[in-house]
Amino acid sequence: MENIEKILSDAGIDGDKATEIKAKVEENYRTVAEVNQKAEKIKELQTQIDQLGEKVKGAEGSDETVKALQKQIADFQAAQEKAKADSEAANARKDFEAKFDEALTGIGKKRSDLINPVTERGIVDEAWKMFSANPEIDVTSVVKTVTAGDNIFKTDQKAPHNIPTGDGTKETGDNPM
Numbered sequence: 269m270e271n272i273e274k275i276l277s278d279a280g281i282d283g284d285k286a287t288e289i290k291a292k293v294e295e296n297y298r299t300v301a302e303v304n305q306k307a308e309k310i311k312e313l314q315t316q317i318d319q320l321g322e323k324v325k326g327a328e329g330s331d332e333t334v335k336a337l338q339k340q341i342a343d344f345q346a347a348q349e350k351a352k353a354d355s356e357a358a359n360a361r362k363d364f365e366a367k368f369d370e371a372l373t374g375i376g377k378k379r380s381d382l383i384n385p386v387t388e389r390g391i392v393d394e395a396w397k398m399f400s401a402n403p404e405i406d407v408t409s410v411v412k413t414v415t416a417g418d419n420i421f422k423t424d425q426k427a428p429h430n431i432p433t434g435d436g437t438k439e440t441g442d443n444p445m
Contacts, residue, residue, distance in 0.1 A: 296362070310348075317344050364399055364407070368392060371411040382420065391415060 272293050276286040324337045372378055382388040395414045399405060 313344060313348055317341060317348075320344065361396065364396055365392065367407040368395055368411060371408040372415075374408055375412065375415075377415070387420065391420065 272290050273286070276282070276289060281289065320337055320341045324334060324341065369379065372381075379388055382391060391414050395407075395410045398410045398413065399407060
């Protein structure tokens with residue numbers, strides 16, 4: 269793959285837009301080595317399943333041996349199904365987070381506008397719970413719902429109205445932070 273910065277530059281995309289695109293590509297890009305490693309793991313598991321199946325077919329041992337081999341096959345198949353389900357769940361979450369970011373952009377905000385990383389994770393997790401419970405719901409309405417409170421975005425922070433002055437009196441008014 270060509271250098272993403274060169275590709276964007278050749279396409280006439282510069283500045284913040286190029287930085288944002290580069291970040292998204294790096295976040296979602298998987299190297300050939302990573303893909304090949306997962307493919308090898310799947311082949312290895314499939315080979316093990318096939319070998320165990322052959323052992324079961326050719327087993328001349330007792331019922332206990334056959335049952336033990338059948339249990340091993342079932343365990344391998346369950347592990348393979350769990351890995352597939354986990355992968356699908358991770359992909360669904362990643363897709364949701366991309367939609368979440370788009371919805372934030374739609375209301376004129378971005379993740380970096382959230383007060384801190386803890387708030388960000390909590391907001392995204394809460395939005396994910398709402399979306400998971402009802403996948404037909406519009407992500408923008410979910411984002412608006414979970415970001416509707418005070419002190420969610422950095423711009424929501426306000427200076428206190430009563431500021432102690434140190435001499436026992438309180439100064440009032442809108443003071444900048």
